[in-house]
Amino acid sequence: MSEISSADKLEYVKSKIGKYMDFPKKGIVFRDIFGALTDGKACVYLRDLLVEHIRTTHPDVELIVGLDSRGFLFNMLLATELGVGCAPVRKKGKLAGDVVSVEYKLEYGSDTFELQRTAIKPGQKVIIVDDLLATGGSLSAASELVRKLGGVLLESLVVIELVDLEGRKKLDSNVHSLIQY
Helix, strand or coil, rough: CCCCCCHHHHHHHHCCCEECCCCCCCCEEEEHHHHHHCCHHHHHHHHHHHHHHHHHHCCCEEEEEEEECHHHHHHHHHHHHHEEEEEEECCCCCCCCCCCEEEECCCHHHHHEEECCCCCCCEEEEEEEEECCCHEEEHHHHHHHHCCCCCCEEEEEEEEEEEHHCCCHHHHEEEEEEEEE
């Protein structure tokens, strides 16, 4: 049996991502990663693609940080595959202990992300992972949190990037997206 290429794996994952018109409001095209996550083969392929990317580009990573909440679906998986630690970035008030906070802008208002102060050691090499890069606010806030704790941000890694929203322009670090719309 022949090995499935990375390009074929990526095409399979893309074929499972849902597309919903006018959700959550009129004029929005919602790209739903859960269609891929409910398919066993797509899950395996997605894991393979993310792990392969990290092993190839950042073999020295020491910590995977996942963003609330869909980033949590990936950070533990990637950390386990790579043999490194993982940490969550959560919305305000969801983490116990001493935390650092960053407020960030949303389309209509603002929100606050927090990270436990002990999650990152100064100089530790970090990759942030999330399912989606849209306007860039949450990834930018997470990047700021990593740096506040002395982490070295290697990259932000996302499954889907909505290119027209130009979220990448708000980020001051490397960004890698598997799928672009």
